[in-house]
Amino acid sequence: MEGGLSVFTEVWSDPGPCEVEVESFVEEYAVYVEWEEDPGADEYILECAEDGLGEKVFKEVYRGKGTSYWHRWLEGEGRYYYRLLKVRGERVFGPGRDRMGVAGVVRQDGDEPNDRKESAKELSFERRTVVGNAWYYRGSDGQEVRDLDWYKVKVPGGWSAQVKFFQEGINQGDQTDFIGGVEGELPHRLVQEETLLLENTTTEDRYIYLCIRPDEEEFLGGGVVGGKVEDYMLQLLDVQ
Ligand SMILES: [Ca+2]
Numbered sequence: 440m441e442g443g444l445s446v447f448t449e450v451w452s453d454p455g456p457c458e459v460e461v462e463s464f465v466e467e468y469a470v471y472v473e474w475e476e477d478p479g480a481d482e483y484i485l486e487c488a489e490d491g492l493g494e495k496v497f498k499e500v501y502r503g504k505g506t507s508y509w510h511r512w513l514e515g516e517g518r519y520y521y522r523l524l525k526v527r528g529e530r531v532f533g534p535g536r537d538r539m540g541v542a543g544v545v546r547q548d549g550d551e552p553n554d555r556k557e558s559a560k561e562l563s564f565e566r567r568t569v570v571g572n573a574w575y576y577r578g579s580d581g582q583e584v585r586d587l588d589w590y591k592v593k594v595p596g597g598w599s600a601q602v603k604f605f606q607e608g609i610n611q612g613d614q615t616d617f618i619g620g621v622e623g624e625l626p627h628r629l630v631q632e633e634t635l636l637l638e639n640t641t642t643e644d645r646y647i648y649l650c651i652r653p654d655e656e657e658f659l660g661g662g663v664v665g666g667k668v669e670d671y672m673l674q675l676l677d678v679q
């Protein structure tokens with residue numbers, strides 16, 4: 440009898456939390472949203488509210504059994520909040536916490552995903568130059584959406600690699616809008632055409648890592664909300 444009851448409660452348990460993952464700039468003018476499949480739900484409802492129009496007004500953009508949604512054909516550059524509800528029978532559960540996404544005229548660079556050191560992309564003599572981009576946005580409710588990029592260079596023991604950083608439209612020697620640094624050192628505001636030194640102080644070949652990320656205040660441009668996407672370039676100069 441007890442066993443039967445536990446099967447009953449398991450099958451008919453309420454849906455779990457209504458969490459969404461939101462990804463910006465995967466495609467031009469689009470935001471990608473996904474959520475985990477929940478055996479406790481018959482159907483999902485995804486709602487969206489545009490940022491910057493005062494109080495958030497959520498409207499249904501998807502209803503169905505799927506676990507992801509491409510919100511396409513978004514106009515211009517915009518910030519959007521997404522939240523999920525779950526339907527089981529006649530009952531609606533949620534909404535969960537909303538998450539911000541951003542859409543615009545550009546898409547993320549070809550080295551994504553590289554937001555963690557473990558997913559760093561390699562610079563080498565076969566691939567000396569990399570054009571990347573990164574973004575930082577802050578919504579009216581304080582939510583932040585950001586990109587950071589990890590790269591690595593294989594350096595022989597006792598040698599160093601030199602990697603030069605560029606941001607278009609900045610005079611040589613002026614501060615760029617980016618913060619960067621080599622693993623193990625304090626990240627700092629990058630200067631136009633700055634050369635980063637990736638030293639391998641060990642006696643064995645190893646990868647030395649570097650990270651590039653937006654300077655939040657520069658990307659906000661003095662505002663409290665907003666943000667931008669900006670291109671940059673890295674060039675492997677030398678390994679010696
Ligand atoms: Ca990037």
Ligand SMILES: [Ca+2]
Nearest residue numbers: 553554587588
């Ligand atoms: Ca990244």
